Amino acid sequence: MKGAAGMAAALAMPSIVTAQGSKRYDGKTVRLLTWSDDTGLAVLNHIAKPFEEATGAKVIADRTGSTSEMVAKLRAAGDRPQYDVITLAGVGGVTLAADGLLAKPDLNQLPNLEQVDPQFRTGADGHGIGYLLWTGGMIYNTRTFSEPPVSYAQLWDESVQSRLFLPPATWTDALDTVFATSKMLGGDGRDAEAAFEKLAQLRDRLLTFGENPTQLVELFRSNALDIGGVYAPAFFARELANPEQSNMGATYDLEEGFFADLMYTIMPKSHPGDDDVVHAFINYTLDAGVQGVMAEAVLNGPVNTQAVMSEAARSSPFIIKPEQLSDKAVVHDKDFIASVREDWIKRYTQTLS
Numbered sequence: 001m002k003g004a005a006g007m008a009a010a011l012a013m014p015s016i017v018t019a020q021g022s023k024r025y026d027g028k029t030v031r032l033l034t035w036s037d038d039t040g041l042a043v044l045n046h047i048a049k050p051f052e053e054a055t056g057a058k059v060i061a062d063r064t065g066s067t068s069e070m071v072a073k074l075r076a077a078g079d080r081p082q083y084d085v086i087t088l089a090g091v092g093g094v095t096l097a098a099d100g101l102l103a104k105p106d107l108n109q110l111p112n113l114e115q116v117d118p119q120f121r122t123g124a125d126g127h128g129i130g131y132l133l134w135t136g137g138m139i140y141n142t143r144t145f146s147e148p149p150v151s152y153a154q155l156w157d158e159s160v161q162s163r164l165f166l167p168p169a170t171w172t173d174a175l176d177t178v179f180a181t182s183k184m185l186g187g188d189g190r191d192a193e194a195a196f197e198k199l200a201q202l203r204d205r206l207l208t209f210g211e212n213p214t215q216l217v218e219l220f221r222s223n224a225l226d227i228g229g230v231y232a233p234a235f236f237a238r239e240l241a242n243p244e245q246s247n248m249g250a251t252y253d254l255e256e257g258f259f260a261d262l263m264y265t266i267m268p269k270s271h272p273g274d275d276d277v278v279h280a281f282i283n284y285t286l287d288a289g290v291q292g293v294m295a296e297a298v299l300n301g302p303v304n305t306q307a308v309m310s311e312a313a314r315s316s317p318f319i320i321k322p323e324q325l326s327d328k329a330v331v332h333d334k335d336f337i338a339s340v341r342e343d344w345i346k347r348y349t350q351t352l353s
Contacts, residue, residue, distance in 0.1 A: 023056025028277040033070055033086040036063040037213060039234055042297040043087060051284050057277050065211075067092035068170040068345075074101055074268060084273035085281055086266050089172045093128035093264035094338040102127040103269045109279035112286035112304065117322045120262050120303040123334060128264030129282055132294060133301030135320045136173050136259040137252040138229035139236070141220055142243045145227075148251035152180045154227060156198075161205050165216060165228035168209045169349045175337055176230040176259040178344055179330065183256040189330065192344060200351050209352075220247045230259055233318045234299040240318055250318055257328040260301065260320060295319050 032048060034040040040063045048059040064070055067089040074086070074096055096102050104126045107113060113121050113129070120130040138149050144160070155164055167173035181195040182188065207225060210216050213235040219225040220239070239246035252258035265282050284290060291302035296313040301320040313319055325331070 023054070025277045025280065026056035028056075028274055029058045029060060029084075030273050030277055030281045031082070031084045031271070032059055032061045032281075033073065033083045033088075034061060034063055035087070036065050037235065038237070039298045039300070042294060046293045046297055047285055047290055050290070051281055054284075055277070055280065057281070059281070066168075066170055067172060071095055075099065077268075077270070079270050081268075081270045081272040083268055084271040084278045086268070087131055087285075088264060088266065089134060090123055090128065090262045090264055090332075090334050091172055091175075091337045091341060093124040093266050094334045095341070096266065096268075097124040097127040098338065101269055103267045103271070105129055105267055105279060105282060106275075109276075110283045110286065112283050112288075115288060115304045115306045116286060117303055117305050120322065123262060123264060124266070128266050129286075130303045131263040131265045131285055132291070132303060133320060133322070134172075134232060134234065134261045134263050135252065135299075135301055136176050136230040136232045136261075137250060137254060138227065139216075139220075139231050139233070140228075140249050140251065141223065141226045141247050142249045143223060143247050145249070148249060148253065149227060150251075150253070151255045152177075152184050152229065153255075155229070156201060160226040162207055163224065163226040164202070164206060165208050165210050165219075165225060165231075166202065166206060166352065167229075167231055168211045169345050169352075171210075172261055172337075173210075173230045173232065173259075174348050175341065175344055176261075176330075178348065179259070179332075180230055180256050183330075190336070190340075192340070192347070196347055196351050199348070203352050206352065217246060217248070221245070223247060232299075237297065237299050237318075240299075252317075252320065252328070254328070257330045258320075260325060260329045260331050262303070262331070263300075 034043045052059055070088045071092050140149050178195045179189040181198050182191045185194050217239055233250035239248045265285055286304055288304050288306045289308045291304040291307040292309040295302045299318045
């Protein structure tokens with residue numbers, strides 16, 4: 001992966017280094033909020049550090065556990081400048097845009113957007129810039145299942161009783177789980193009443209919620225878990241590459257479909273950094289080399305149609321490419337999800353706690 005990171009740095013935008021070799025953003029700072037897990041670590045290693053090396057800017061990162069926590073942090077800050085850039089799930093961008101806390105980036109300062117699939121360029125009424133595709137399916141025990149699960153209905157199989165997990169309530173994956181349950185029951189995904197009634201049957205059968213992906217890895221490795229979801233393979237890039245040791249597999253090939261959420265990079269309306277370096281950072285996240293490296297590192301789908309991906313990444317069943325999105329991909333109406341988010345989180349918690 002070190003070579004891939006070097007490739008990303010080499011593909012940095014020519015305009016951010018002057019002809020004399022000096023770095024355009026020497027002395028400037030970008031304050032970044034991202035995730036605290038391996039996906040956030042990949043942001044630091046494959047975006048922030050190469051950006052610093054290419055531009056001279058300093059990236060100061062803060063990391064937290066979930067999009068809900070990011071929303072809470074920005075709401076608490078209000079008009080006080082705290083962060084310049086935040087990477088988060090799409091619904092978080094919609095929520096913060098509705099709160100009036102975000103600035104609309106100047107698209108003229110984001111030339112790499114021209115290489116992005118038009119449906120993934122912007123969102124949240126122009127406040128969010130497409131970042132990567134966060135995709136969710138099912139995680140399963142390769143010792144338990146000789147073939148991958150084919151439906152979310154297998155969460156209710158008697159054979160996996162007390163050996164299953166679900167995503168925590170505040171994660172977007174929990175909303176996806178409600179949606180998937182509705183589709184499993186023949187609904188359109190929005191029939192929450194029937195879905196919550198069905199999910200209630202799992203209350204006494206759950207081993208754990210998946211707040212801590214590292215804990216899930218240990219439970220699979222010790223053969224204590226059989227199945228779980230909706231959950232992102234992105235959390236388990238290393239483990240999925242070594243199923244003999246981890247007992248972990250993942251699948252998107254499900255009757256009810258898999259979930260593809262366009263994540264956003266957003267810029268708070270009140271931010272401490274200069275606009276030029278903040279836009280340069282956002283643009284860099286869309287660089288073809290960076291997109292390819294990130295896709296391979298964390299199993300997220302690239303949005304840049306010209307992403308430079310290794311052969312291994314191109315052939316990986318765990319990385320959904322934009323051109324592979326089909327009828328089985330559920331891409332949420334983010335306004336709808338934002339409108340039901342608080343209610344569904346509350347009901348999910350009440351139903352399953």
